[in-house]
Amino acid sequence: MTELTARPWLAGLAPYSPGAKAASAAGSLSSNECALGASPHVVDAVLREVRDAHRYPDALATDLRAALAERHAVPVDQVLVGNGSDELIFLLALAFLADGGTAVCAEPAYRVDEISTQVVGGAVVPVPLAGDRHDLRAMAGVDADIAYVVNPHNPTGTLVRREEIRRFRDRSPAGLVVVDEAYVDFAPDPAAASAVPLVAGGGLAVLRTFSKAHGLAGLRVGYLVAPADVIATLAGVRAPFSVNRLAQAAALAALRDRTHHDAVRVHTIDMRHRVTELFALRGYDVVPSHANFVLVRVPDERGLVRRLSAAGIAIRPGSALGVPGAVRVSVPGDDGWRRLERALPAAG
Numbered sequence: 316m317t318e319l320t321a322r323p324w325l326a327g328l329a330p331y332s333p334g335a336k337a338a339s340a341a342g343s344l345s346s347n348e349c350a351l352g353a354s355p356h357v358v359d360a361v362l363r364e365v366r367d368a369h370r371y372p373d374a375l376a377t378d379l380r381a382a383l384a385e386r387h388a389v390p391v392d393q394v395l396v397g398n399g400s401d402e403l404i405f406l407l408a409l410a411f412l413a414d415g416g417t418a419v420c421a422e423p424a425y426r427v428d429e430i431s432t433q434v435v436g437g438a439v440v441p442v443p444l445a446g447d448r449h450d451l452r453a454m455a456g457v458d459a460d461i462a463y464v465v466n467p468h469n470p471t472g473t474l475v476r477r478e479e480i481r482r483f484r485d486r487s488p489a490g491l492v493v494v495d496e497a498y499v500d501f502a503p504d505p506a507a508a509s510a511v512p513l514v515a516g517g518g519l520a521v522l523r524t525f526s527k528a529h530g531l532a533g534l535r536v537g538y539l540v541a542p543a544d545v546i547a548t549l550a551g552v553r554a555p556f557s558v559n560r561l562a563q564a565a566a567l568a569a570l571r572d573r574t575h576h577d578a579v580r581v582h583t584i585d586m587r588h589r590v591t592e593l594f595a596l597r598g599y600d601v602v603p604s605h606a607n608f609v610l611v612r613v614p615d616e617r618g619l620v621r622r623l624s625a626a627g628i629a630i631r632p633g634s635a636l637g638v639p640g641a642v643r644v645s646v647p648g649d650d651g652w653r654r655l656e657r658a659l660p661a662a663g
């Protein structure tokens with residue numbers, strides 16, 4: 316019998332480690348979830364759809380893709396739906412990075428961009444952030460198959476303007492620039508910030524998720540807007556039924572409920588200002604954020620994580636995200652805010 320051995324490059328790979336959960340959802344500020352939850356219309360749609368649980372979902376997510384294409388004014392063959400945007404990141408790696416490809420990422424990067432590249436035997440070229448922002452000039456100097464730009468960035472929350480991304484696309488030798496817009500709904504002007512209009516120019520794709528502003532993290536739906544040939548390649552690589560029927564129905568309902576989406580956006584931006592101010596008033600250095608979390612530099616990372624944990628609040632230690640000496644705090648709801656305000660000690 317042949318001895319079963321994992322591919323040699325998998326040895327020593329550091330797996331993704333999710334944020335810790337607190338005892339209550341209100342205190343779970345470690346995974347950038349949506350503090351207001353999903354729309355009530357989503358709940359209704361899922362309850363209706365579950366009656367058909369015995370039937371396979373639409374493999375092509377026809378209705379959802381059509382709705383997304385209409386929303387973004389792109390042809391439907393430029394849209395692919397995935398089991399969270401994480402699945403799409405893995406598909407990109409399988410198709411374009413396997414067997415020796417190269418991805419250029421900011422350092423620190425969104426961990427899944429790094430892990431997916433390493434899993435398929437590709438190489439990551441890390442380019443350190445400059446002043447907490449992507450150093451697009453330095454990234455354009457790297458010859459890569461894929462260049463990842465997370466905008467706003469995770470874990471810093473910083474934003475690069477669409478014009479900067481357009482210039483980067485023009486200068487970068489990368490085969491595909493992938494702009495991950497998981498948090499773009501929380502930017503001051505999401506339509507102006509989004510790189511979707513640049514997809515038509517070629518060589519660029521945009522990732523979006525329903526996990527953040529639509530509150531569907533537990534159902535796993537994301538999508539990619541990309542040139543049709545990229546979508547066709549990925550469609551051939553994917554597992555046919557990866558997006559289940561509850562997720563498809565939920566995403567459609569979420570997309571139609573603009574009122575809830577706007578409420579999440581307004582709440583998140585308002586609460587982000589309050590959290591930023593709270594940390595600043597207690598003497599911490601906060602990175603100005605455009606996302607649904609803030610990165611805070613702290614004198615004692617582990618001490619603060621422990622102290623808040625004792626008060627029922629889970630935050631993400633910066634060390635787990637490539638920024639030692641910092642913590643990342645997701646924007647809370649009202650209950651989480653009251654706990655945070657009570658429990659946060661002064662810096663130093």
Ligand SMILES: Cc1ncc(COP(=O)(O)O)c(C=O)c1O
Nearest residue numbers: 399400401425469497524526537
């Ligand atoms: C930058 C970024 N991209 C993608 C994702 C994952 O999104 P999804 O839940 O759609 O897989 C996250 C989740 O935290 C993220 O921070």
